Amino acid sequence: MAKEVSIKFLGAASTVTGSKHLLKTPDRNILIDCGLFQGIKSLRRKNWEALDVSVDKIDTVIITHAHLDHCGYIPLLVKSGFKGAVWMTAPTRDLVEIILRDSARIQEEDAERANKYGYTIHKPALPLYTMADVEKSLVLFNVCNDKEWIQLSSDIRFQFLKNGHILGSCFIEMECFGNTIIFSGDIGRKKSELLAPPTQIDKADFVIMESTYGNRLHTNDNVMDDLSEVINSTIHRRGVLLIPSFAVGRAQELMHMVLLLKRELFIPDIPVFMDSPMGADATEILNKYPAWHKLSVEDSKALHDNIAIIRDWHDTQKVLDKKGSKIVIAASGMLTGGRVLEYVKQYIENKRNTILLVGYQAEGTRGRALQEGVHEIKVHGKYYTVNARVAQISSLSAHADQLEMIDWLKNYKQKPGKIFLVHGEPMVQEAFRVKINDELGIDTVIPLQNEEYNLFTTE
Ligand SMILES: [Zn+2]
Structure with missing residues (x-):
């Protein structure tokens, strides 16, 4: 019987933080990145809202890199009952551990301060999560190397490929029922004193792509x-x-x-x-x-x-x-x-x-x-x-600019089938969408928070 594979955008949809993309398949449901919303208050408040999906429906989490807007929600997911594996590269694991401990400490201190000085409408003020939630998360972490295929089911496997953004950061190349899906994470610069350039991918049916600097060129100066x-x-x-x-x-x-x-x-x-x-x-x-x-x-x-x-x-x-x-x-x-x-x-x-x-x-x-x-x-x-x-x-900046991202797409041996733009401000994303359309003619979508798209149907 034919079954659907779809993707649901639980964060970083028309905004730059809170990355969480849920790939729903007949075999397993995989959450790519599990980040916190950051910045203005209306965004931060979203961290307190329940996910628009039941946590027990999520089987596996895969993390592209150790920035808080890509990993900072893991302890909340665990607090809500998630017990599956959380995959990442070894340097990412070490960095995520530091980042989550720091995040829990800040939240515990903020809650304590709010209670002490009474500047809160919530009584008592609670931290989003605690150090204990972080400890429970760390035991779920699994590490693997880049270019190492990890089989999640008979029809789904993935590998990490370096993307030049920060230490340990990677693209995720997912083979899912015969289709290739690329999750870009944050794409790094071509020239960096510290990191190798982003890996060039050859083909993809779908690319879930960041767009932070989708309308900007970094200066060419040295x-x-x-x-x-x-x-x-x-x-x-x-x-x-x-x-x-x-x-x-x-x-x-x-x-x-x-x-x-x-x-x-x-x-x-x-x-x-x-x-x-x-x-x-x-x-x-x-x-x-x-x-x-x-x-x-x-x-x-x-x-x-x-x-x-x-x-x-x-x-x-x-x-x-x-x-x-x-x-x-x-x-x-x-x-x-x-x-x-x-x-x-x-x-x-x-x-x-x-x-x-x-x-x-x-x-x-x-x-x-x-x-x-x-x-x-x-x-x-x-x-x-x-x-x-x-x-x-x-x-x-640690993010590729418009030209670098367009070049990365152009250098695919086979043009990507469809692009979903995430991790960008709305005006920026619209400019980038038009640019991709004009230069490459690829069908490009800008999903909204909690929107779900059918990708393909399995036989
Ligand atoms: Zn990042």
Whole structure:
């Protein structure tokens, strides 16, 4: 009897966070990515709503990479009764563990603070999940290598293929009842100092594709030139350079680039700090998986030897107090929280200093506000005037731009049958959809939250 294979979009549908795509098949139901919604309040509130599918109908979870908007919902799924396997690559597993522990800690602390000071309508305020939920999740994790086929049933198998976004990140190539389905996760840049370029795929019947920068081109300028210009001009003004960055992935690439510039004498030998306990752990994980990045043993060692990596928050004050020009890399990358805010408070009002934005800045974040040129920003209840230079190097982004994504699609030996665009803001996705249509003539759909599409019918 003919049976349907369909896909249901439970997140990152017409928005950039909350990635969750449920592949429903006659054999098993597979959830690709299990991310949290982040950014503005209306999005974050969605994390509290029940999934539009019964959790006991989900058999397996596969995770493309360790960013919170792709893995941060796992403990909630487990809390709701999920007991199946969660597949990921080995570096992703190590990073996911750090990210989930950090996420649970923040939520427990937020709930505690809300209860203590009574600023909540929910009594008592509860964390989305706890450290205990994270522990229960970790035991379900299964790891495999890239290019290693994992058989989920007689008619379904998948493999991970490196996609150049962060350490351990991969495309998922799924063979399902004779059809090939590609889940892109977040697609990385072609040229990276840290990671190999995204794997070129040859054929696919369906591509579930991210579209974060679907309407944008990163500048073609040499990233190293841009970075040295920002560093040197800040030093010239006797200022401090603050680089808000994702602790996982981007921070390590930035550290490496700064060291390269120092080694080649493009910049003076000023102190460099990376202030993030999570970033410190991520740097160690990088050293553990040499096959997953391009750094030599010496390069990896140099990160530890030449950059002050700050774990303890007591040391943050010491960095703040240190006089003279310096470079500080701190999380979070969109200035939504974390230690970077302590530096922002201290440095943003002085015009000698520079804040360098290097990654995607989601709607509703302080990073987006700075990018749009606001004259003041609010941190911990107080307004600060933006006098520091706000610079941006978009080509430092960990996401491919429109041209790179179009090229990746063009280089398929056989044109993909159909594309579903996810992980993008609506206007951006529409522009990208039109572009794909004009240049490649591929049927492209922009699904909405909880929409389900029939892909094909099995015999
Ligand atoms: Zn990502």
